[in-house]
Structure formats: structure tokens, C-alpha cells
Amino acid sequence: MIRFSALFLLIGLSFSLSAQVELESLAKSEIANYYKLKYYSTKRSGNEGIDIVYAGLYLNPNMKNAYLKGHVNFYFKTSTPINQLTFDLRNELTVDSIKHGNEKLIFVHSPNEIITIAFNQTIASNTIDSVHIYYQGLPVQNTRAYDRNVTASGPIIATLSEPYGAPYWWPCRDNLIDKIDSLDVRVTVDTAYKVASNGLLQSITKADTIHTYHWKHRYPIANYLVAFSASKYSVYSDYALLKSGKNLEIRNYVFPHSEADARSKTPATIPMMQLFDTLFGFYPFEREQYGHAQFTVGGGMEHQTMSFMGNFGYDLIAHELAHQWFGNKITCGTWHDLWLNESFATYCNLLCYDFLKPRSEWYTQLRNFKRDALSQPNGSVRSQDTLNTGALFEYRTTYQKGAMVLHQLRWLIGDQAFFAGLRNYLKSNQLAYGFAKSNNLQFYLEQSSGMNLSDYFNDCIVGEGYPIHNIKWTQKGNKVIIDIIQSQSHPSVELYNVPLPILLKGLNGDTLLRIPINKAIETYEINLPFIVKELVFDPYEWILGKANISFPKNSNSDLLILYPNPGVSNFYAALNNTDLIGYTVYDASYKAIYSETFSEKKLKGTILPLDFKNLASGSYVIQFSTPTNSISKQLIIY
Helix, strand or coil, rough: CHHHHHHHHCCCCCCCHHHHHHHHHHHHHHHHHHEEEEEEHHHCCCCCEEEEEEEEEEEEECCCCEEHHHHHHEEEEEEECCEEEEEEECCCEEEEEECCCCEEEEEEECCCCCEEEEEEEECCCCCCEEEEEEECCCCCCCCEEEEEEEECCEEEEEECCCCHHHHHHCEEEECCCCCCEEEEEEEECCCCCCCEECCCCEEEEEECCCEEEEECCCCEECHHHCCCCEEEEEEEEEEECCCCCEEEEEEEEHHHHHHHHHHHHHHHHHHHHHHHHHCCCCCCCCCCCEEEEEEECEEEEEECCCEEEECCCCHHHHHHCCCCCCCCEEEEEHHHHHHHHHHHHHHHHHHHHHHHCHHHHHHHHHHHHHHHHHCCCCCEEECCCCCCHHCCCCCHHHHHHHHHHHHHHHHHHEEEEEEHHHHHHHCCCCCCCCCEEEEHHHHHHHHHHHHCCCHHHHHHCCCCCCEEEEEEEEEECCCCEEEEEECCCCCCCCCCCEEEEEEEEEEECCCEEEECCCCEEEEEEEECCCCEEEECCCCCCCCCCCEEEECCCCCHHHHHEEEEEECCEEEEEEECCCCCCEEEEECCCCCCCEEEEEEEECCCEEEEECCCCCCCCCEEEEEEECCCCEEEEEEEEE
């Protein structure tokens, strides 16, 4: 992981958006890359007709050597009769006992890290019952799922479970089927340490040299989003006034040696929170709080209500906050659909530039994202192989390309339909605080736009690569003719039928076109009252694709020949079949730098000498004026 180590050295410095979020993708990928293939390719705990309604974690981590003692109380509701139950837990951790009420249960902790619990009697359907699992051990320390490190402010133990890391430190049902409806986390540490976790801090119970932090969370939560961090933190709060009128606390746990830096940066969360609260609907965990806990991973992790942060760069703050809507309130229903988490959070980074930053910064970020997303001809936004965790968290596709596909979708259906569809998706009774797949998002965007988006999702989310548009254009009098031939960088897509934004720039005005693409070869015609001097593809950075534009060939080019071209300084205009009344020379920015109007028109058949010795070497446009129209030529001077 040399690349990761090099990036990790940048922590604490000022990051670009791409560096910030790339660190997150590398951190998550690094965790997953340590997992044995057998662990997540074999059967995991499943949905045996139960719903986990409550989990109470009691944890006692040793801050000196990372050894962990704990027990978890699970309450569950049955939908069918059951006589056994399964949980996931790594074999490095030993299960001491499992209780059902006051009786100990027989269990098997198998080599593939599945705990199978046998009940002494069948538990009837529609019953709420509980099991209590007691365990201990030293979690694997060569991953970041459960990690002890030492900072300038002292030791830290922190967790980061996405995607498959939760069983590395606590017994759980590690799936994307059932969220825990309600959660308590109690962590006991020496009094020198403070603990951050999910939800609201309820109490700190002191006893001699130790104290127990009790965090309570009363929203559904996926197993991989349960987390804690313990260190010698400094704690302070920012506050964001939301649309509802609530002044939401943003509680920050930071290393004392970097507190000044954190205090200068975390207030950026406030306008971001207010923006997302407006664009996407109320902050999903409004009854509780939001917060940051600093840890030693290079990027960040969007633990529910408490994002763990490797630094407090603007873009990382935005990305992890956005996950509270996209990833936490609604979680991807399979790891194939991880883009519903990561692509959206990355696009929300960009939206902060769109709505909160100068336009120049917004366009710079878009251009950078497009450049990187188009840097290779392949790659799908939807993860094809979830066992290849490097690809699952591949920064170029899952993060950057996914963000630009969402941006392009916004262009396709319009702002009103785009944001309305997202709000309806997020507040759906079927999806909110649960799981979603790509087709669920597609449904709500189709409802808001009135468009069939099947082709778009198939081509841009599932398909690989991007379109390449070869564009040639001419002008006949007032008619502009644009020929477009589309090819693809990857054979998985036959045709991208996303309309193209094309700007026609004239001497006396501009026109922005939206050209539909329904087949590989398109011809588009438009009447304009001005001479076009330039065609610009995608002037406002909406489209994820490339374009090759041919310099305009005026349909009347045979009426006048400019030669020698390229040349040094002396040129000639041969008037084959037109009269001429003057000409104007424009520089590369289309600023008129020289103009001449003849006292008498030059008649067809004339060879007109032109002296441009005062012009510097470069490319120019010379526009010849005839009695009825104009003829534009490129002029190249050596």
C-alpha cells in the first residue's frame, strides 16, 4: 500500500476535494483487503425470520494493548417459529457464554466465523425474545476495523467496520437485510479517556480509576455503522440552526494537539448542514445530534450521527455529513449498490461548491472530476464484484464517475425533478431508515421527471466507459448544420442517449442548444440571425463524455480561397465566385484586432494581396464580408 502511505503523510495539510475523498476510498479498501476470501464468500448470518429490535453493547477495551472484553444483549422479534439463530464473529475472539434468560445455551463457533445458537425450545412467531453473548480477545490489529494507535496526544482505539469489519470486534448479524432498531453503547475506560459513539451521550458513570460512557441511539442503524472511539479527546460543540427551528448540536471530539486547527475548520459544517437540510429534507437524526471524532485513518467514515475524521478538510467534512442522508438514513441494500452511498456523498461535496462557493471553484472541481473519471476507457459505477474490495471502493468509478453520472442526470431531468425525486426517495415509507437498491432510486426519479430512465441507469450506472462525440459543423447563410457521430470507449454500451449541451458563439450573440441523441449518427439544423465563430461542447460541464470538434468549414468556401495558409506574413484571397467589401481579423479569443472596409468592392475573379506582417505567430480567424453574407477562414501565421 505504498500509494496509501504516501497519501497518509498529507494528513493535517490542506487537501483538494479529490485527495480528501480518495483517502476515504483507500482507507475503506485497505480494511477490506485484509479479509480472508473464505470469510465473506461463505454463508453469513442471514434473515432467519427475525428482526433485531435492540442491541446493547458493553465494551471494555484495554487502551494499552487493545484487548477487548464485552458482551452484547440482543432483543429480536420473530416472524416465523425458530429454534436456532446465527451471528458473525471472528475466531480471534472467544465466546465465553451465551445466555437466554437465566439459562446458558449450546452454541458452535465455526471455522468460518459463524456462531450458531441452539435454543432449548422453539420460539414462536411474533415473539420478542433476547440472547446475551459474552466474549473477549485481541481483535486483529493489521486492519483498521478495530485499531489501536498512538498520537501526539496519547493512545486511541477506534473502529471502522465498512464493509465487512463489524465481526472483527463485536458479534453481530453482519448483513444488509436487517437494521438494528435501537442501540445502546457503553464503553468503560480509564478516566483519562473520553469516548465517542452513536447517538446522544446519556451519562458518564465514574468508579475509582475508570468510568463508563453510555451512548443511546434511537434510530435504525446498519451493523457496519455502529462504532466507538476512545482517546484523550478535547470536546467542543458547534451549532446549526435547521429549517425546523432546532439548533442542532455538532459535537466534536478532537486530539488536543490539533484542537486549534479543528476549531478553525469544523464550523464549515454549519452551512453544509443547512444546505443538505434544505435540498434533501430534514437532517435524518434531528432528535439527537451530529458530531465528529478524530481518528488516525487518513480519510473518514460516516458512522451514524458521529463521523470519524482523519482530518477536518472542507471536502471530507461535506462528504461524511452527506452520508447521513445517503448511506445512513437509506443504506445500500447490497454492496453492488454501494454507489447509492458513495457516489451521492461525493456529489454532495460538489454541491457544496455549487451552492456555497464562487462559480470558478465549482467549475474547477467539475473539470477535475470529469478529467479523472474519463482517464480510463472502462469501469462501472455499480460494483460488479463485491469480493474485489479494491474495485468496490475504487475512487475513479464508485466516487468520481458516480458523482458525475449524478450531475449529468441532473442535467437530463432538470433541477426541479432531480431534487424533488431525491427528497421523495429519502422520505419514502418503504425505504427511509432501511435499505435501497438502484431500481428504488430510479423509480422516484422517474416519478418526479415523468421520464423513463431505464436506458440511463443501464448505460451510465451499470455500463462501463463513456461516449465520444465527433462533431462537425457548417453554416450556410443563416442555417447552421451540426453532424454528430457517437462512439463508445467500452463495448458494454451501444448508445448513450443523453442530450448534448452545445453553445454556438457568434460575433453579436450566443445560443445554447440541447441536442437530442437518438442514434449513433445525428444531423441537427438551426436557423440563426448571426455568423457562428465557434462551437463549444458542454460549456457548463454537465456531460460525462469527450468530444472532437472539427473547425467550421463554411459552405461557401469554394467562393473564396485563402493561400498560402499557413503562411509567414503575405497572403492572398482568390475571389473565385464572389465580390468582397471588406474583412476583419480576430485573435484566438475572438477579439477583433484589425478590420478593413474597401472604398470599392473587390469583384469576383480578383486576387487580393493581404499583408499581415504586423501580426504575431499564431492562429486567427479572418471573416470576409460579401454583399450578401460572410465567409470565415482560419488564418495560421508561422
